[in-house]
Amino acid sequence: MVTTLDKVDVVTVGVGWTGGIIAAECAKEGMKVVGLERGRERGTSDFAIVHDEYRYAIRYELMQDLSRETVSFRNNRKQRALPMRQMGSFLLGEGLGGSGTHWNGQNWRFLPYDFEIKTMTEQKYGANKLPAEYTIQDWGITYDELEPYFDRFEKTAGISGEDTNPFWGKRSAEYATQPMKKTPILQKFETASKNLGYSPFMMPSANLSEAYENPDGAKINACQYCGFCERFGCEYGAKSSPEITVVPTAKNTGNYEIKFNANVVEVMKQGDKVTGVRYFDTVSFEEFIQPAEVVVLTSYMMNNAKLLMVSKIGEQYDPETGRGTLGRNYAYQILPGASGFFDEKMNVFMGAGALGMTVDDFNGDNFDHADLDFIHGASLSITQTGNRPIQTNPVPPDTPSWGAEFKKASIENYPRTLNVGGQGASMPHRENYMALDGTYKDIYGVPLLQLTYNFTDQDRALHAYLTEKAAGIMQEMGAKTVVGGSPISDYDIVPYQTTHNTGGTVMGSDPAISVVNNYLQHWDAENLFVVGAGNFAHNGGYNPTGTVGALAYRCAEGIINYSKNGGSLV
Amino acid sequence: MSKKEKNFSRRDFLKTSGVAAGALVGGGIIGGLIASNTGTETASPGTAPATHGESGSAGGVRGLMFFKNDAEFQILSQATERIFPEDDLGPGAIGLGVPYFIDQQLAGAYGENSKEYMQGPFFEGETTQGYQSRLKRNEMFRQGLQIMQQEAQKRFKANFADLEGGQMDEILTAFQEDQIQMQGVSSLFFFRLLRSATLEGAYADPIYGGNQNMDGWKMKGFPGHQAAYISQIDNEEFQEIDPKSLGQSH
Ligand SMILES: Cc1cc2nc3c(=O)[nH]c(=O)nc-3n(C[C@H](O)[C@H](O)[C@H](O)COP(=O)(O)OP(=O)(O)OC[C@H]3O[C@@H](n4cnc5c(N)ncnc54)[C@H](O)[C@@H]3O)c2cc1C
Ligand code: SF4
Numbered sequence: 120m121v122t123t124l125d126k127v128d129v130v131t132v133g134v135g136w137t138g139g140i141i142a143a144e145c146a147k148e149g150m151k152v153v154g155l156e157r158g159r160e161r162g163t164s165d166f167a168i169v170h171d172e173y174r175y176a177i178r179y180e181l182m183q184d185l186s187r188e189t190v191s192f193r194n195n196r197k198q199r200a201l202p203m204r205q206m207g208s209f210l211l212g213e214g215l216g217g218s219g220t221h222w223n224g225q226n227w228r229f230l231p232y233d234f235e236i237k238t239m240t241e242q243k244y245g246a247n248k249l250p251a252e253y254t255i256q257d258w259g260i261t262y263d264e265l266e267p268y269f270d271r272f273e274k275t276a277g278i279s280g281e282d283t284n285p286f287w288g289k290r291s292a293e294y295a296t297q298p299m300k301k302t303p304i305l306q307k308f309e310t311a312s313k314n315l316g317y318s319p320f321m322m323p324s325a326n327l328s329e330a331y332e333n334p335d336g337a338k339i340n341a342c343q344y345c346g347f348c349e350r351f352g353c354e355y356g357a358k359s360s361p362e363i364t365v366v367p368t369a370k371n372t373g374n375y376e377i378k379f380n381a382n383v384v385e386v387m388k389q390g391d392k393v394t395g396v397r398y399f400d401t402v403s404f405e406e407f408i409q410p411a412e413v414v415v416l417t418s419y420m421m422n423n424a425k426l427l428m429v430s431k432i433g434e435q436y437d438p439e440t441g442r443g444t445l446g447r448n449y450a451y452q453i454l455p456g457a458s459g460f461f462d463e464k465m466n467v468f469m470g471a472g473a474l475g476m477t478v479d480d481f482n483g484d485n486f487d488h489a490d491l492d493f494i495h496g497a498s499l500s501i502t503q504t505g506n507r508p509i510q511t512n513p514v515p516p517d518t519p520s521w522g523a524e525f526k527k528a529s530i531e532n533y534p535r536t537l538n539v540g541g542q543g544a545s546m547p548h549r550e551n552y553m554a555l556d557g558t559y560k561d562i563y564g565v566p567l568l569q570l571t572y573n574f575t576d577q578d579r580a581l582h583a584y585l586t587e588k589a590a591g592i593m594q595e596m597g598a599k600t601v602v603g604g605s606p607i608s609d610y611d612i613v614p615y616q617t618t619h620n621t622g623g624t625v626m627g628s629d630p631a632i633s634v635v636n637n638y639l640q641h642w643d644a645e646n647l648f649v650v651g652a653g654n655f656a657h658n659g660g661y662n663p664t665g666t667v668g669a670l671a672y673r674c675a676e677g678i679i680n681y682s683k684n685g686g687s688l689v
Numbered sequence: 690m691s692k693k694e695k696n697f698s699r700r701d702f703l704k705t706s707g708v709a710a711g712a713l714v715g716g717g718i719i720g721g722l723i724a725s726n727t728g729t730e731t732a733s734p735g736t737a738p739a740t741h742g743e744s745g746s747a748g749g750v751r752g753l754m755f756f757k758n759d760a761e762f763q764i765l766s767q768a769t770e771r772i773f774p775e776d777d778l779g780p781g782a783i784g785l786g787v788p789y790f791i792d793q794q795l796a797g798a799y800g801e802n803s804k805e806y807m808q809g810p811f812f813e814g815e816t817t818q819g820y821q822s823r824l825k826r827n828e829m830f831r832q833g834l835q836i837m838q839q840e841a842q843k844r845f846k847a848n849f850a851d852l853e854g855g856q857m858d859e860i861l862t863a864f865q866e867d868q869i870q871m872q873g874v875s876s877l878f879f880f881r882l883l884r885s886a887t888l889e890g891a892y893a894d895p896i897y898g899g900n901q902n903m904d905g906w907k908m909k910g911f912p913g914h915q916a917a918y919i920s921q922i923d924n925e926e927f928q929e930i931d932p933k934s935l936g937q938s939h
Contacts, residue, residue, distance in 0.1 A: 343917035
């Protein structure tokens with residue numbers, strides 16, 4: 120039996136950054152908003168005993184319960200897709216705040232080049248810079264158009280930073296708070312990269328350098344550099360997260376309700392509009408329908424795509440014919456980098472998730488690609504996030520991975536090793552995409568989302584080039600041994616890489632190659648909005664959330680306009 | 690660290706975080722402070738700071754929760770000790786309580802794969818596709834240890850736990866090089882699991898039964914659970930800090 124609930128103005132599926140932002144903005148406008156979140160309620164008071172590497176970082180306490188639902192994966196269409204039985208390559212969020220609770224807080228705006236990548240690449244390097252199987256395209260919006268929304272998100276989150284990077288887009292305002300502390304480890308990177316003629320700057324951070332009150336009146340405290348940030352919630356309320364900012368803002372209006380343990384399995388559609396969503400109470404397994412004037416998918420890019428697929432909204436992408444848009448342009452990231460082994464001991468166990476310095480000299484089109492067989496690049500950073508002992512066992516090359524020699528070397532090098540790491544942009548490819556799995560299901564009987572993904576030649580070339588640049592910085596930093604990352608071959612879903620998955624519900628100005636318009640309104644259903652890194656037409660050289668947050672503010676504006684005037688927003 | 694210094698660092702925290710003492714800002718910060726930051730200060734009288742030299746878990750006793758006989762447990766103990774041996778830096782896996790840590794983990798959610806996707810059908814798959822076994826971790830361990838014993842008998846006509854170190858290493862290396870036939874899992878996969886579990890036991894907070902006396906952390910120079918480093922992170926010199934556990938001994 121399915122119980123149909125009272126209709127609301129807006130329902131969001133999932134309550135992370137995207138769901139929280141939509142809720143706050145719509146609720147402030149007087150709209151009645153319901154957030155359906157499959158996980159539990161949680162917040163700062165639950166993080167008093169969070170400095171527990173084993174529970175949170177190794178056993179993924181705050182993340183998705185894969186026994187209920189996972190994704191399946193294969194490297195190419197010839198392989199049989201198999202379920203990701205254990206989390207690894209990326210860590211899916213679950214519970215109030217989503218991944219925004221346990222993120223690092225490295226907060227970026229994608230480069231102006233990213234939004235017009237096809238046009239700019241063709242202008243400068245001609246139409247055939249990349250082979251045709253790379254499906255790069257413009258985003259249907261420019262950096263300048265998105266700038267006010269970037270600013271909005273950064274003020275909400277109170278981002279700490281400095282505007283000294285010569286390569287990024289023009290900012291309309293200073294950062295909300297001062298940059299974080301430039302620690303001795305960061306200074307090593309700064310000096311070395313300056314010596315090499317690069318332009319280092321403090322990484323924009325959502326671990327706030329000082330206490331801050333945002334424009335909505337939400338308060339965020341000052342980071343204590345506790346060293347347990349990524350994969351942990353912040354016990355100080357000092358890491359900007361949905362549950363300490365946009366969620367209370369939405370609640371304070373009196374127009375917002377969150378239903379926990381509510382797992383959405385379908386978006387209901389009638390004609391060219393959606394009517395609401397169907398969900399399971401994960402405790403009682405009762406089924407409900409939540410009718411709504413506007414449905415917003417804010418359930419991370421993977422669940423967003425999956426829900427559209429199971430609800431048969433939009434045309435599934437087919438790599439054979441190149442037709443269809445849903446699931447198209449799935450992209451990831453590649454991680455060029457270098458480790459350096461030093462003589463001196465450093466305070467590597469102290470830190471914060473977004474404590475770092477970066478150079479953008481080899482990101483985007485900030486350097487000439489005329490003689491290179493790839494486009495785009497990577498931000499190269501040093502971060503001091505707090506190295507914890509289970510996960511950090513650095514040993515120089517040719518050291519065994521266990522036994523007496525390993526023990527000595529890993530203990531000796533633990534405080535003596537630094538890394539310069541890149542986040543390498545990833546270009547979409549015809550063969551990399553998402554679909555529904557034909558075999559495996561979640562516990563609600565819904566097919567799993569299936570990823571078909573491998574690194575491409577473009578990725579391999581970019582990785583090799585950037586690894587050398589990272590090694591150069593490390594050399595200049597004075598490491599006695601520098602070890603560059605090994606060349607990449609096939610994408611492997613086992614080791615953690617990044618939770619920076621993109622694409623599948625791409626935004627754009629042409630419905631033939633995009634799922635949503637530049638207000639993230641679905642081309643096939645005007646009261647359906649889809650928000651997240653799934654909107655990215657390719658993946659850039661930074662973490663995604665700054666750009667995701669900006670898009671969410673843009674989308675909220677669209678929803679508010681739509682609720683007044685109806686129709687297509689473009 | 691003396692009590693006085695602790696009090697100081699607490700005040701320092703309040704100052705630097707921009708929070709007026711007694712205020713509740715941004716959701717629960719003071720609650721977090723009391724529970725996580727102060728240890729002995731706010732604990733009721735008579736509670737001591739966590740783990741100072743005493744061995745064993747709460748109540749001072751230890752026992753097996755997953756393994757059913759000591760012979761199996763001895764194989765596990767010796768194997769983990771080869772992976773993380775005692776040396777002049779400090780204790781190895783056995784001295785750190787790693788075998789007990791693993792035993793407890795195998796009896797619980799970790800061993801039972803309760804957060805893993807375990808629905809069929811099962812196929813072998815490519816290495817890039819990861820864990821594809823129908824076996825739970827505790828079943829892998831049970832089988833793996835049994836086969837270690839069989840290998841010891843086959844190669845050296847002795848119990849694994851009685852072998853010379855080098856002989857044990859030979860068997861472990863055969864597992865690592867995927868030369869051992871296991872059912873439903875490759876020996877390399879099992880070896881990696883055993884190696885990770887050993888490091889986890891050496892370095893997890895002692896509340897889990899390993900890292901006894903915080904000796905894993907002491908060897909590595911990792912201070913465990915500290916409330917904040919805001920007043921030390923600017924220092925050039927390496928900071929030697931007495932480690933602290935999340936636990937309290939009663
Ligand atoms: C360890 C880690 C570190 C990271 N560090 C950074 C960083 O430093 N910088 C950065 O920019 N990004 C970082 N990220 C990525 C960042 O966290 C995400 O980009 C961001 O949180 C995405 O927000 P979202 O709202 O799209 O999705 P999420 O935060 O994933 O929220 C989605 C919510 O939807 C819920 N949900 C999903 N499916 C359903 C369903 N069917 N029914 C009901 N609810 C559902 C989920 O439970 C979840 O709570 C990191 C991620 C991880 C995991
Ligand atoms: S490093 Fe800072 S922001 Fe991160 S959890 Fe610790 S105190 Fe919070």
